[in-house]
Amino acid sequence: xxxxxxxxxxxxxxxxxxxxxxxxxxxxxxxxxxxxxxxxxxxxxxxxxxxxxxxxxxxxxxxxxxxxxxxxxxxxxxxxxxxxxxxxxxxxxxxxxxxxxxxxxxxxxxxxxxxxxxxxxxxxxxxxxxxxxxxxxxxxxxxxxxxxxxxxxxxxxxxxxxxxxxxxxxxxxxxxxxxxxxxxxxxxxxxx
Amino acid sequence: xxxxxxxxxxxxxxxxxxxxxxxxxxxxxxxxxxxxxxxxxxxxxxxxxxxxxxxxxxxxxxxxxxxxxxxxxxxxxxxxxxxxxxxxxxxxxxxxxxxxxxxxxxxxxxxxxxxxxxxxxxxxxxxxxxxxxxxxxxxxxxxxxxxxxxxxxxxxxxxxxxxxxxxxxxxxxxxxxxxxxxxxxxxxxxxxxxxxxxxxxxxxxxxxxxxxxxxxxxxxxxxxxxxxxxxxxxxxxxxxxxxxxxxxxxxxxxxxxxxxxxxxxxxxxxxxxxxxxxxxxxxxxxxxxxxxxxxxxxxxxxxxx
Numbered sequence: 353x354x355x356x357x358x359x360x361x362x363x364x365x366x367x368x369x370x371x372x373x374x375x376x377x378x379x380x381x382x383x384x385x386x387x388x389x390x391x392x393x394x395x396x397x398x399x400x401x402x403x404x405x406x407x408x409x410x411x412x413x414x415x416x417x418x419x420x421x422x423x424x425x426x427x428x429x430x431x432x433x434x435x436x437x438x439x440x441x442x443x444x445x446x447x448x449x450x451x452x453x454x455x456x457x458x459x460x461x462x463x464x465x466x467x468x469x470x471x472x473x474x475x476x477x478x479x480x481x482x483x484x485x486x487x488x489x490x491x492x493x494x495x496x497x498x499x500x501x502x503x504x505x506x507x508x509x510x511x512x513x514x515x516x517x518x519x520x521x522x523x524x525x526x527x528x529x530x531x532x533x534x535x536x537x538x539x540x541x542x543x544x
Numbered sequence: 545x546x547x548x549x550x551x552x553x554x555x556x557x558x559x560x561x562x563x564x565x566x567x568x569x570x571x572x573x574x575x576x577x578x579x580x581x582x583x584x585x586x587x588x589x590x591x592x593x594x595x596x597x598x599x600x601x602x603x604x605x606x607x608x609x610x611x612x613x614x615x616x617x618x619x620x621x622x623x624x625x626x627x628x629x630x631x632x633x634x635x636x637x638x639x640x641x642x643x644x645x646x647x648x649x650x651x652x653x654x655x656x657x658x659x660x661x662x663x664x665x666x667x668x669x670x671x672x673x674x675x676x677x678x679x680x681x682x683x684x685x686x687x688x689x690x691x692x693x694x695x696x697x698x699x700x701x702x703x704x705x706x707x708x709x710x711x712x713x714x715x716x717x718x719x720x721x722x723x724x725x726x727x728x729x730x731x732x733x734x735x736x737x738x739x740x741x742x743x744x745x746x747x748x749x750x751x752x753x754x755x756x757x758x759x760x761x762x763x764x765x766x767x768x769x770x771x772x773x774x775x776x777x778x779x780x781x782x783x784x785x786x787x788x789x790x791x792x793x794x795x796x797x798x799x800x801x802x803x804x805x806x807x808x809x810x811x812x813x814x815x816x817x818x819x820x821x822x823x824x825x826x827x828x829x830x831x832x833x834x835x836x837x838x839x840x841x842x843x844x845x846x847x848x849x
Contacts, residue, residue, distance in 0.1 A: 374588070378581045383572040390569040400580065407584050464570070471565035494563045522552060526559055 374411050377423070382407070385427050390465045391495050392435040392488065394476030399465060402438055406431050429506045432492070436484055478528035486521035493518055628669070633661060633681065636673030642666045657765065658682045658691075667700045674776070677769035687735035691716045691764060694772060697727075707734045714802070716764055726801040764801075767793070771802045774809060783817035787826075804834045811846045824848040 385406055389399045409430050417426050466472035475495075479487045492503045493514070500518075504511045553560035572580075631639040633649050641647045645666025650659060658680045661668070672681050674694030683690040683699050687706040690699060695713025700706060708717050709732035718724035719735050727733055774789030790810035794803060807830040815823035827846040834840070 371585075371588075374584075375581060378584060379577070382577055382580060386572050387569045391567065403580065404584055404587060408587060411588055466566065467568035467570060468565040471562050475562050475566040494560075495567050497567070526556060529559055529562070 370411070370414065373414070374407070377410065378407060381424065381427055384424065385431055388428055388431050388496060389435060392432060392491055393439065394479065395466070395473065396476070396480070397435065397438055397442065402431070402434055405438070406434050409434060425502065425505055428498075428502075429508070432488060432506050436488060439484065474529070474532060478525055478532055481528040481531075482521055482524050486517050486524065489514055489517040490521040490525060494522075631661070631668070634659060634673075637681070638671040640669045642668075660684055663699055663701050663706075665701050667698065667702075669698050671696045674772055677773075678765055680765055680768070685735075688717055688719045691718070705735050707732060714768075714805075716801070728805070767797050767800050767802055770796070771806060774806070774813075778809065778813055778816075781816075783813045787813035787817060787819075787822075804830070804837055804839075807833065808837075808839055808843060811843060815846050820848045 382403065386399055386403045389397075389402045389406065393399060393402060406427065410427060413430070417423065479491065482490065488507065489503060492498045492506060493500070498506065500511055500514050503514045507514070628640040628642055631641050631647055631649055633639045634652070639649075639661065641663075643666075645668065646664035647661065647666065647668060649661045652659070657678050660682045661684070663683060663685045668683065670681075670683070670692075672692050672694050675681065681692050683692070685699060685701040685706040687701065687704075688708070690697070690708050692713070692715045695715055696711040697713075697715055698709045698711070700708075708715065708727060710727045710729055712729050714726055714728050716724055716726050717733050725733055725737070770789060770793045774786050774793060777783075777786035777789060787810050790806045790813060793800065793806040794810065797803065797806075800806070807826070811823050811826035811830055814826055824847050827843045830837075830843045831840060837843075
């Protein structure tokens with residue numbers, strides 16, 4: 353199968369060069385995918401590295417995109433899986449002492465991609481206290497702004513699971529924010 | 545559910561504000577987008593074709609299966625090496641026969657002074673406990689006979705030859721038609737060894753004329769018994785008793801096969817018993833009689849300065 357671009361996104365068609373399709377895919381969606389990666393990963397990863405990985409996966413798996421399917425949803429799902437895999441790999445590397453502790457926003461590292469670096473730093477420090485599954489759900493729903501159905505589609509899980517994870521994730525997030533606020537009174541008041 | 549979401553945000557406005565602020569990320573510039581695409585195309589150009597990935601995965605899986613199959617085949621076609629088996633001789637003895645060895649032990653007869661084990665082919669490893677005086681264990685191969693009172697040794701009968709190697713103690717090895725030799729710890733002999741031709745059998749003294757017929761005494765067994773008793777005393781740190789027994793041996797069997805060992809043993813025992821002058825004299829007797837013995841240096845170390 354060969355990818356072709358439609359005005360509103362990518363749909364399946366034939367007889368177009370795959371390499372040219374990839375270029376169009378990049379030109380039309382790289383910005384959106386990179387923003388999604390920054391929000392999913394937080395300041396802990398280099399979004400440009402992950403962005404490359406996402407498009408390489410898209411190039412290799414282009415046959416998986418069904419005709420009429422949302423290209424953005426497909427790329428979003430690849431981005432979510434790639435970020436989760438990269439975070440697991442980074443955790444392992446830190447555990448074995450291969451990498452130094454992750455950088456935080458506002459230090460000139462990957463956190464420079466946030467417009468409000470201070471708020472992002474606080475939010476992602478709190479999110480890092482959640483499990484990877486809860487963290488991803490709350491980011492997709494509360495920060496990315498996806499609907500419950502879209503989150504379920506991106507992660508490939510039932511909608512009910514999305515709501516359950518979201519319920520627990522929100523409670524844990526509030527608790528983590530309050531804890532960080534107590535530890536660092538200079539941090540922004542998270543509010544009640 | 546969106547109502548529920550709005551409700552949560554309304555109840556937690558501070559957290560909602562923080563999440564909204566975290567949503568705002570920098571956009572990708574046109575230059576960054578172009579550079580990123582160039583980097584992507586470069587990576588894809590150097591990457592193996594996509595059809596190769598399933599092939600690599602399949603190849604890895606096939607290799608893993610083949611490796612497991614080869615391991616299983618090796619395991620089932622290479623059974624563990626056959627084990628040596630124990631041969632029952634007497635309590636206290638440990639006799640092991642090599643796989644396939646042709647060996648049989650004579651039935652136990654408490655009235656017989658010796659117990660015989662026949663090794664027709666293969667190998668025997670023996671750890672023989674000390675026998676009481678007059679009792680011996682004899683290992684018979686088609687080519688030689690090993691007589692032992694108590695020791696550890698190894699016998700092999702293969703390819704028209706037999707060999708004996710001694711780990712502890714001493715054994716007498718006799719080859720019919722050739723002669724015999726006394727082996728100590730660390731020594732070995734083959735049935736075609738030249739020493740056996742040169743050696744003479746231990747002479748059997750003629751029975752003394754006496755009114756009553758004395759009980760028959762095996763001279764080798766008597767030597768072994770007396771020498772072993774001296775060794776036992778030495779091992780038990782009864783050095784005076786050991787010295788007396790070694791001297792007794794030398795008096796009774798001055799040309800006995802164990803005379804060098806007894807002479808040196810007497811010097812050692814006297815030294816350990818705290819009699820330096822007597823030890824010095826015994827060591828000098830040893831050196832005078834056996835000047836080329838390999839243990840001469842040890843005897844010299846026992847001389848008083």
